[in-house]
Amino acid sequence: MSVTLRPVADTLRGSKTTNKNMLMEDIKRPLYIPYAGPVLLETSLLNKGSAFSEEERVAFNLAGLLPEAIETIEEQAERAYLQFQSFSNDMDKHIYLRNIQDTNETLFYRLVNNHITEMMPIIYTPTVGQACEQFSNIYRRARGLMVSYPNRHRIDDILNNATRHNVRVIVITDGERILGLGDQGIGGMGIPIGKLSLYTSCGGISPAYTLPIVLDVGTDNPQRLNDPMYMGWRNKRISGDEYNEFVDDVLSAVQRRWPNALVQFEDFAQKNAMPLLERYKDRLCCFNDDIQGTAAVTVGSLLAACKAAGTQLKEQTIAFLGAGSAGCGIAEAIIAQMVSEGLEDHQAREKVHMVDRWGLLQDGMQNLLPFQQKLTQCLEKTQSWCGDNGAVSLLEVMEHAKPTVLIGVSGAPGLFTEEVIKTMHKHYPRPIVFPLSNPTSRVEAIPEDILRWTRGQALVATGSPFNPVELEGEVFPIAQCNNSYIFPGIGLGVLACNADRVTDGMLMASSRALAECSPLAIDGEGALLPPLEQIQEVSKQIAFAVARAAMTDGVAKMIKNVDLKDAIERQFWQPEYRDYKRTSF
Numbered sequence: 388m389s390v391t392l393r394p395v396a397d398t399l400r401g402s403k404t405t406n407k408n409m410l411m412e413d414i415k416r417p418l419y420i421p422y423a424g425p426v427l428l429e430t431s432l433l434n435k436g437s438a439f440s441e442e443e444r445v446a447f448n449l450a451g452l453l454p455e456a457i458e459t460i461e462e463q464a465e466r467a468y469l470q471f472q473s474f475s476n477d478m479d480k481h482i483y484l485r486n487i488q489d490t491n492e493t494l495f496y497r498l499v500n501n502h503i504t505e506m507m508p509i510i511y512t513p514t515v516g517q518a519c520e521q522f523s524n525i526y527r528r529a530r531g532l533m534v535s536y537p538n539r540h541r542i543d544d545i546l547n548n549a550t551r552h553n554v555r556v557i558v559i560t561d562g563e564r565i566l567g568l569g570d571q572g573i574g575g576m577g578i579p580i581g582k583l584s585l586y587t588s589c590g591g592i593s594p595a596y597t598l599p600i601v602l603d604v605g606t607d608n609p610q611r612l613n614d615p616m617y618m619g620w621r622n623k624r625i626s627g628d629e630y631n632e633f634v635d636d637v638l639s640a641v642q643r644r645w646p647n648a649l650v651q652f653e654d655f656a657q658k659n660a661m662p663l664l665e666r667y668k669d670r671l672c673c674f675n676d677d678i679q680g681t682a683a684v685t686v687g688s689l690l691a692a693c694k695a696a697g698t699q700l701k702e703q704t705i706a707f708l709g710a711g712s713a714g715c716g717i718a719e720a721i722i723a724q725m726v727s728e729g730l731e732d733h734q735a736r737e738k739v740h741m742v743d744r745w746g747l748l749q750d751g752m753q754n755l756l757p758f759q760q761k762l763t764q765c766l767e768k769t770q771s772w773c774g775d776n777g778a779v780s781l782l783e784v785m786e787h788a789k790p791t792v793l794i795g796v797s798g799a800p801g802l803f804t805e806e807v808i809k810t811m812h813k814h815y816p817r818p819i820v821f822p823l824s825n826p827t828s829r830v831e832a833i834p835e836d837i838l839r840w841t842r843g844q845a846l847v848a849t850g851s852p853f854n855p856v857e858l859e860g861e862v863f864p865i866a867q868c869n870n871s872y873i874f875p876g877i878g879l880g881v882l883a884c885n886a887d888r889v890t891d892g893m894l895m896a897s898s899r900a901l902a903e904c905s906p907l908a909i910d911g912e913g914a915l916l917p918p919l920e921q922i923q924e925v926s927k928q929i930a931f932a933v934a935r936a937a938m939t940d941g942v943a944k945m946i947k948n949v950d951l952k953d954a955i956e957r958q959f960w961q962p963e964y965r966d967y968k969r970t971s972f
């Protein structure tokens with residue numbers, strides 16, 4: 388396999404030049420702002436630091452508050468990059484970048500965009516996991532909204548206190564299932580912040596439109612409760628009606644305050660993730676990233692792999708380790724794709740094997756959640772697979788079902804053992820193995836091992852980033868099959884066409900658009916997913932497909948005759964400083 392990558396086919400090319408010009412004109416138009424002096428320097432969305440011009444320094448009472456030199460954003464980014472490189476560990480780099488984000492957002496995004504491959508793992512997975520665990524210890528400044536249960540009587544006031552008024556994208560968590568790291572209480576706030584940073588840097592959503600929210604409903608993590616530094620509500624988690632009523636109150640208030648905002652549910656625990664999605668998907672413009680975003684990126688990656696191999700998804704046999712929110716979400720999307728390729732629903736379900744803590748999900752199993760009950764195998768097929776304890780293990784699934792695709796979303800590290808992978812490989816020469824659990828410490832197997840055990844024959848993609856693997860003189864790129872390839876494009880598409888719902892059709896469209904960007908699918912070689920340097924173009928293509936699907940599904944409020952590509956280009960925010968003019972203070 389070669390590592391040569393080819394630029395993403397630019398389906399937006401037709402209108403690109405004109406739109407670039409229009410955007411440049413927008414950027415050149417001065418912005419009238421009502422702040423001056425230290426307040427302006429403290430306003431992260433407007434601060435330009437040493438890039439304030441001489442005229443601006445006079446007009447905005449900044450004389451003497453800044454060094455003499457007037458710099459461009461590129462010069463500032465160069466200095467910031469040198470400083471970034473001087474830190475020896477990822478947490479310090481994370482803290483450093485977050486500080487720039489909190490003081491000068493334009494510079495933050497210029498810096499991140501200039502070094503996206505190097506910096507995405509620092510502001511997002513995997514380092515963000517550590518930042519959530521240490522949230523209270525590394526806390527510097529306020530960002531986003533913390534809506535706590537003790538403050539439940541003033542939710543509208545809290546939303547009115549948000550520093551952003553025209554909010555278009557919200558990422559909300561209650562911090563209970565942070566990556567594979569469990570309950571982090573308000574530390575979970577790191578995740579909405581990281582996700583929204585990607586909405587901007589990968590999906591071109593202006594940072595002024597984004598709002599991270601954490602619901603502080605307590606924590607059941609004894610480490611957090613006993614940590615004197617913990618900054619959240621020091622209480623056990625509320626649950627049941629109390630929890631549901633609180634979430635309802637917050638989301639109703641959000642809808643009153645920002646009726647057009649897209650709401651992304653993130654890292655809710657299994658018991659709440661699907662019920663919340665079911666409750667709100669027809670009431671709000673919302674989606675659950677762990678269920679639906681993950682499903683979209685995984686199906687997109689599988690479609691690309693199938694295309695490269697000249698097969699279809701319906702010809703594959705699938706096994707999952709982890710039948711939770713992500714696993715069952717992906718499974719249903721795979722089934723929907725197989726049905727669209729011509730299988731009957733029951734035929735598609737027979738091809739999908741879900742293994743959880745108690746083994747393969749089978750008919751009649753006790754304590755399965757409703758979304759798991761739809762994904763059981765029938766006992767007639769599986770009774771001869773059982774081990775001594777009556778359960779069917781992952782290894783037994785490998786032996787009997789002979790899957791061609793293995794997906795790990797268990798959050799439990801190391802469970803794709805040598806025996807499991809070699810058994811899979813014994814039955815199928817080119818296995819597709821996706822250990823998707825995050826962060827890196829939770830991966831089901833590291834790519835190097837999987838490739839070694841399969842003598843370089845497996846196609847591997849992971850949830851967290853991994854370096855390419857060198858094996859016997861060959862280099863294998865490891866795609867990062869993470870919902871970060873999908874949600875920025877969904878957000879951009881929703882905003883471009885003013886969609887008021889996120890439909891299954893829009894999600895399926897995002898998968899197919901991603902598959903079309905795959906270097907492996909396009910060229911028959913190279914990486915399964917495009918490199919991060921192309922993520923903005925990929926997001927635009929996904930946005931285009933998503934918005935078109937929204938129009939087909941009748942949920943787009945775009946005024947007729949608006950050119951969609953044009954709308955996407957115009958929506959796409961770039962980190963450039965604008966000239967400021969003074970309004971009356």
Ligand SMILES: NC(=O)c1ccc[n+]([C@@H]2O[C@H](COP(=O)([O-])OP(=O)(O)OC[C@H]3O[C@@H](n4cnc5c(N)ncnc54)[C@H](O)[C@@H]3O)[C@@H](O)[C@H]2O)c1
Binds near residue numbers: 678714802825849
């Ligand atoms: N790559 C991505 O984009 C992506 C997206 C979403 C989730 N994830 C990762 O997937 C993991 C799971 O997320 P989720 O939202 O589905 O969580 P979840 O809690 O809903 O599901 C995890 C499931 O794994 C099962 N499990 C745990 N240990 C197991 C074991 N030893 N054997 C078999 N099953 C076991 C649990 O019982 C549970 O049903 C997390 O690590 C998360 O970071 C990755």
Ligand SMILES: O=C(O)C[C@H](O)C(=O)O
Binds near residue numbers: 512567676850869871
């Ligand atoms: O946050 C990520 O990196 C992906 C996913 O949403 C997860 O929960 O693991």
Ligand SMILES: [Mg+2]
Binds near residue numbers: 676677
């Ligand atoms: Mg998540």
